[in-house]
Amino acid sequence: MIFTLLILSSAIMAVLMVGTGQVRSNIIFYSFQTLLIALTTCVFAYVENEHKHYILALVIFIVKTMGLSLFLLWLTKRIGTARDTGTFLPHPLAMHLSVLLLIFAQILSCQLPHLSKLEDFSAGGTAGISLILTGILFMLTRRLAISQVLGFLTMENGIFLFALTQASGMPLFVEMGIFLDVFVAVMISGLLIFRIKHSFEHIDVTLLTSLKD
């Protein structure tokens, strides 16, 4: 029960994240979301009695909850962009839409076959898919480059959650490699965001349309 609660609340965090245009709040919501995922991993490790998941949880906590969130917060401060005005969908509507997506994710995950290890895990599929969909929605509805990174990270969280609950986690070295890649990706995009700010004096990616046919 607690497991379902943890998992779903991470998805809810993501939904809430969509609701605000404040970049700082977004990052904080993301941070909470990863924290919940780290906790889920711990619980999962306890239930499954697999020690490698403890390590994973630790890494998630250090890398994502602390590292990436702090990095992004620092980045926001440096760049000085506080609000994301959004693209075609107002933030509240986007949030409502992501709630709908959550329901949709529930429907989808019911269609998929389940490993019948733990009843609670079925919520993992829902939350995972919901996170992925919300991440994509976030990327599609936000203007700022930094929000796109956040959306991507949310999506990645969803994938991790899905992997954890539906396939009882990938081999450790694969997970580690994935973390490394994601970490590097965020770092590189961070640097790029700096350059974008420096060259264009904004980080609004909807205005980056000079390359087209």
Place this chain on the structure above:
Amino acid sequence: MSLETIFWSAFLLPLLGALCAGLFSRSSLSGICAIVSSWMSLILLTYVLLPFLQSDKTVLFFSSLIVCSKLSAAFLLLTVLVVATALTQSYLFFQNEFKDGKLHQQKHICWFYSFSLLFLLAMMSVFVSENLGTLWISVEATSLLSAGLVYFSRTNHAIEATWKYLIICSVGIAFALLGTIFIFASSQYGAVEGGSLSFAILEAKSALLQPLLLKLGFIFCLVGYGTKSGVFPLHSWLPDAHSEAPAPASAMLSASLLNCALFAIFKVLKITNLSSCGISCDRACLWAGVITVLAASFFLIKQHGLKRLWAYSSIENVGLMMVAIGLGSAPIFFLQALNHSIVKVSLFCTAGNIIQICGTKELSHISGLLKISPLNAALLLLGGLAVTGTPPFGTFISEWMLLSLSVERHFAVVAVIILVSLTIAFIAIIYHIGRMLIGNVRIEKTNITSIKYSAIPLLLIIVSVALCFVIRPELLGEIK
């Protein structure tokens, strides 16, 4: 030294080279370092892999994660060759850029070499990884490292292109990760206790995998790696990145990176081979390829950038390779990749020279090339012919084999569409090239004489012609 040691050192060399190149502060030194390490790596790999390619063995086993099949061996050699030639070309390219005053900091060039070698390493690991997970990690690593190459010139356009490249590919690759997880999950339903990501196991147990999950996994992998390889309509990053990267980097992206992504698709497709959804997955690949070929040829009609032109022609060739993959023919896939890569490197190198001469990459601003630089004009023309599968270039043979295979497998429609699109592409490319070659000379600057040319584009064109006359089924029959 055992073969294994040599093999490992071939992998170690780019890493070492990258470190050295990054540490040097003079571009010429780090350039030499990069060139030497890449060619050395090629030599070592050839020493290890050539006997293997000729032998009866099907795989070369190095560790549980590093296994080299014949196809991957061939691709490995091709990739290292492409990177080595591109790096060699880039040495002169950057010298010319320097003279032109476009470049200010040598350190950037050092970083370029360093990133290229790391990129090479990532690509090499794509081909030898025996595991869906490591495959994914390597592919993601290639896009992260090549982002540095695209970013190289630090102009607004380059930054925009890099951002699009990074985000779109990352999202795409994230889908591929999800697909990987689906496949991993599918293996846990009775096929393998606790699941497995190993290709060998998955291929062997293909029939036992959970079909729905496998199918979903394949679709996600197709979309994910398809984004990386530029399948229509997921190609959106590709023309931007290719046109904004410096010419040698574009050559590397087009001639090796796309092969990596396609190789990943090929590997995933092989897992589905024996399962109940194998045929529909084959079809999906096939038609994705056909649509890509058709769309790319239409994209070519109205183009404004020289390198964008070649980018779209890469997309077209990716489509052809997808068709080969969809038809399940590894030799033709490799052959097409080989021919395309060789010609594309030559074309991008020539394009780099031309852009340096004319100072622009807009097609409408380039004219009178025949008068300015007949050599580059001729290379451009020959390359343009080669890339559309015109005899007597190697691409013709591979495309012809592809066509005949599709006819043999009763996909006459595919053959027809490919023929039509190749015709359109040919006409479009020749049209653009023709407009560049003739006309009035519009350049005021007298920087034409100071530019140094290398023989690499010419050599590659000659190799392409030679390939037309040496390809034989026996040479390719073994590649699987």
Place this chain on the structure above:
Amino acid sequence: MTLTEIFAVATLASITLTQLSVFLPGKYRLVTPTLFCLSALFGMAFSIFSLSSPLNFVLHSPVFLGLMPVQFASNCLSSAFCLLLCLLLLPFALFSQSYIKTKNSLETRFFWLTSGLFVLSMGSVLLSSNAILFLILWEVMSLSSAALVASEMFTRNTARAALIYLSATRVATALIAGGFLAAYYSFKSWNFCDWHFGGTNSLLAEILITLGCLIKSGIWPFHIWLPYAYQAAPAPSAALMSGLMGKVPIIILIQFFLGHSSHSLFIAYILIVLGAISTLWGVIFSLVQNDLKKILAYSSVENLGMITLTLGICQLCKHYPLDGVASVLFAALLFHIFNHAIFKSLLFLGAGAIYKQTRTSNINELGGLSRNMPGTFLFFLIGGAALCSLPPLNGFCSKWLIYEGLFKLALNKDITLCVIALLVILVLIIAGALSLATVSKTISIVFSGRPRTKHSGQATECDFAINLSQGILAVLCILPGLFCVQSKYLWISVLFAIIFYAGFLKQNKQRKIYSTWECGFGALSSRMQQTSESFSQPIAVFFSPLLRYKIVAEITGKDRRHFPERVKTEQSTQSVLEAKVYTPLVVFVSALGRHINRLQAGSIHIYLSYLLLTLITLICLELVW
């Protein structure tokens, strides 16, 4: 090693040497043409020997073409074609070395290099014995000829011509490739000798190959590239292209469909209909052209149409086994191929000579060349007379044979065949009369009267090599006529006329030289002579819907009706096919290109939604199936 093989190797070696000699410094300028002639002689020897002992040759490893080895085999037809090719190469080399030498050395080298390649590929394409080698050589032939088309000036116009030509030839290659694939599907082999067309399962292959060949030889409605290409090409190359390259597809059709005793009726009808239309179409358009090379180009459309037509009828005869008629027509076909090659080359060389001396090929800027260039005039007259198949020249001999065959067909019991034969005779007669109008217009505007511009007034006779090359061809035009039974007495009549002219009329002392009659208005200016447009006007009006013929007259002055101060008329023609079919097609395709480019809108959000949409579509598709 047989003599055939020895000479094949010798030819190949000497052509290679020719290619290499291009890179010699400028003072060895004559080496290349000499070597060219030498290889032509070797080639002649090869083709003569290969008639008796056919070439059959497989190149072993390491050379291999993916699916098939490099494999050559000759038959009578291809040997004969090679002989014709080598025969034409001698005047070609002679002419070119004089025609090209004024250009800068780079262009000269480029010319010789590409023409060497062109000739080599053209000669060997018919010898290839499997589909892949064939396609390679075929495309090399197309590309090198396109390079020749573009080689004259490298201007927008030539580039456009080369582009149009390349596009057309690529479409042809694609169709042939499609045909080969279909044939492979039916016969499971790439070897030509395994292909036996004629059954129902190979109809698709037959149609595709036929269409491809027709495009390549420029048959209506695919002739659109031909006037552009031949106008832009340097005259000697145009001679080779029109004289020989246009025939290669025809010979391929013969080899595939007649040689393998296939008599698909459908193909025969395609050939007959398209051939008949292009015979008429070509000659009508030829009549209204003002450019010398375009006139010749369109007349190539006519002649190739005639050849195609004959081939179609020949196939038809083989279907109903009428072997007697078929053999007459087949002989006529081959003979006409030979003759057309000769006289069309002669005319193109003449056009080249005129261009060289006057720097123009617009016939409205020429005139009065008969005095300045008497040699060229005489040869052009012979070529022109042969073109409109006047007896006793070679053009008539082959055309007479065609008529003979058709007449024999008309005597058949089957009423359909009779009607077809009669209709074809009518078509040929009309085309003949129109081509007579064309040739008489061309010759008289170019050579007769007074010079219309300074260029043509100051032209001088070209050098000996050019005249010699034309002379060789002119003799070749006359020779077949000498031995033709039909015109045995006619030659006596011509001879009689010449003697009469030389001896009798010339010695008439009572002769005055005076200006041309001008109604007493004073001397005629050169502008008052007839122009090309006014000559063709009566016939052009007749075909105005096809030609989109328009005359715009602009009369200005106070009293426009009675005292016009200035009268300006302009006549324009445009192909209805080009205006109504090809231009809209190109516009459509490029519009498609423009619309698809809109997908690449530049916004990353849109790109991401593509990703998502693709994913959803794929999932839906896969799960539904």
Place this chain on the structure above:
Amino acid sequence: MVSYIVYSIMILILPLLLMGFLQKIKAKLQNRIGAPLLQPFFNVLKLWNKTQILSEDASFLFRFGILLNFCIATYLILSVPWLNFSPMIMGLDLFLLVYLLAAARFFNILSALDTGSPFGAFSGSREAALSFLVEPSLVLCLLAPGLLINSNVMSEMFAFKTAVNSDNPAVWIFASLGLFITALVELSRMPVDDPNTHLELTMVHEAMIIEASGRNLALCEYSYALKLTLFFGLSVQCFLHAVSAFLPSNEWLTLFFSVIGMFFLAAVLAMLETVLVKLKWTKCPDFIAYALTMGMFACIVALRGRT
């Protein structure tokens, strides 16, 4: 031997005699006395001895063309069969005939344009236009008997003795009519062209020879007369074949009939030229269409006869 003599006489006398007869009848019909019957002979003789005036712009082609034209006309008249008589030169077939006529026309046009005279030139272009209209009908009219007899050699087609298919008179009559109309166009007679005027708006043939003078003109006149004889001869022969059932088989009598027929045709022509007005140039194709129709009828009937 006798036939050769007859031939020679025909060639020497008949053409010019026909011309004279034609003009005489025409004059009579127009209530004039007219020139003597032998006037064309006198004309030719006079011109032969006159000074020729040549344009300074003319090349050798001008006179050579006229001469060649004459030679071809002579050749044709020598090789066309005359009923039972075999021709002097064997082996003329109908395609050769058509193309020889074309060759004559070709050189006519060339020599007309050779001087750069605008008059000669536009008549040349009209001649070319007319020829393309009239040639199909000529061929069809000749093909129809050929189809009937199964041969395209003129001497066999018109050989009276082998005319076994004379039970097909319709073919011959249509051919004869078609040939007659064709002759009107080919010879530039009345509804198409007015041979008497020299107005540039009406003339075709006369303007073509406008630069010819002296001996050249004499040759032109003479070859014109030869062509007239040729066409009338063909037309009359066709007609005689149609009525062959009622004719005696004596060769001299048939010859006599055919000569009479030619004079008859000349008279018809004279009558036509008196009655008809010259058509507008743009209406000429409508008139020529009748010739083509005759040819088509002839061919259709010939085809029907065989099956």
